[in-house]
Amino acid sequence: MSIPIICLDARLRQFCETFRKSFSQPQFKYLVTVLLALMLCQETHTLTGLLRQIADGQSVSGLSRFLSQSPWSAADVAGAWIERFHEQLAEQVEAEHERQRRQRPKGTGRPRKTVVTGYLIGDDSTQHKPKGKKMGGLGKHYSTTAEQQVTGHSLVQSLYVLLGRRCPLAPQMYRQQAVCRREGVPFQSKVDMMEATIRDFQPVPRTLTHVLVDSWYTCQRLWRAVHERGFLITSGLKSNRWLWVTDAQGRGRWQRLDEYAAHLTPEQYQQMTWPNQDEPRTV
Template sequence: MFIEGILSDDNSIFKFLRGLDLDLFLSKPQFNHLTAFLNHMTRESYDGKISNVKHRHRTSLGRFLNKSQWECDAISTHLQSYITSYIYNRSQSTGQPVYVSIDDMTCVKTKPSSQASHPIQGCGWHFSHVAKRQVYGHQFVAVVLSCDGITLPYQLIPYEKDKASKIELVQQILKTLPTPPLKGYFLADSWYTCTSLLTLAHDEGFAYLGAVKTNRVIFPKGHRPKGIQLKVFAHQLNLKDLDLVTVGSTQYYTYTYEGRIKGGELVKIILSWPKKTVFNEKTLRCFISQDNQLSAKQILKHYTKRWPIETFFRDTKQSFGLANYQIRTLKGIRRLMLLIQLVYLYIHQKKTNHQSFGETLRMHQIECYRDVIKFVHDQTRHGMNLSSIFETLKVA
């Protein structure tokens, strides 16, 4: 008996995976490996390394991730269908819009020597927004779906620059989304804002709403046909041209431009500054929206709904070792990203409205400890000796 067999139904990842029908895609040994892996990903000792997974030999788990014949893409598609149904049903029942947030993150790895016989596949040089320079490692593109305070990971995959650009990769992912039941928004930072994604959002029944670089060219009256950059146009404004809006607890001065941008798209662009640093070029932030019915305040408020993708990266790094994995094949890395999505979904479905993700994970860990202690207590009462208990718990 393994520890996962000791856990109560309320804590059972086995029950969760069966509820997702993942046993239809995996053999019994593969399903057991998946269950064991996810169980130990929720432990305090897990830091992303296979060697942390107890009660399974690391060679067996390595084969499961790198070589075993199971369809990662089929499971990923099945999981996407589940997440889409969950979020879209939430939108239908609450009347709230669906948010599709797009972003990427970089995991730094050590650059191998030219003599390395087995370098990590898929590594390359990528620009890190955190380090603000080129770093060597993997870059992952993530798409998460949100509605009414619920955020679930739709896709998390490594970016391979020799196969497609990040924009093309994101387009491939977004084309798999059905039209939202009510309103829907694509949310992204300025690195993703481009004509092709604006067009795709419209074609897929969403509205694009994201940050835009301040060197973007607009065509206000008096600056046609050549246009003017947003940051240059901002210098021509004065305080009476601006509106003061409050988003959360922060006040911003804003200016609203409605018109075309380079590429011909008719949009609404908000130029905003924190109240205390109005007209400071370093604090100027610009946001673009295809939904021209939204006010400046509504656009800024909608954009804050992109924040959960940042917390998703933080939580998976801190709790599931997203940046610490030691897998050399791209197939294994893709499969590990799928496992991270699954374990994140498992912990999230246990979350209450008043708990953070970290608090929920900690409560789950405490509940698992209690289950093991309860098991020891019950077995002792039924006459099992200590050595047998040690053997059952694989700590003999």
């Protein structure tokens, strides 16, 4: 299979320069090597496989030390990325507010407020490590791809989507309680990690944040964190969850979600458009 030739052009160079302050000069050279190799690599992403893509004379041992031992901070890199994202999107957010002001219908009374929505999307994924025996954080996790439990890492990940642009937040490794005891680290559940992400997240100014998570994370604690931040949330609900349903007379009662959904008519459903990797998707 033919692959494109990718050089360090102006756009890629500008992106790399964002992280210049987070690395020493030798470390920065390895960063550029890794980025270029990941864009080109069509084989297994081992250190040897990555270096085969770059004619730069870097050694496997040097790349290994850069990734595992060099004193650079992943948190600093993630912070630089989101800072760059804020700087680039600030003007676009103002332009979108202005566009909405121009297009809103004129009439009496107070004009409708313009809203620019950013989506904070949270999920977890399993990274299968069939040969990883000495890696830290290894545990048994369910893989939707393999449809069974596999040995590997479970990463809790978040993505910020605003005006068609995407900014990944730093991933967090989930360790099961037995793994935490073995490695001597404090235990954090996936809900703990997602709650911390929501509470610490800083959106681009003058935007409304809408949190999207699946049914695994649906709980009162997470909803409370969202509402305390002034965000919105849409999450999945398992069919056996109980809801407090209010009838037309204002009386309420508890009802299972599957029973409630069975009595809904087609007219009671409302189509919504959610962000998608390729184009907005209507659900």
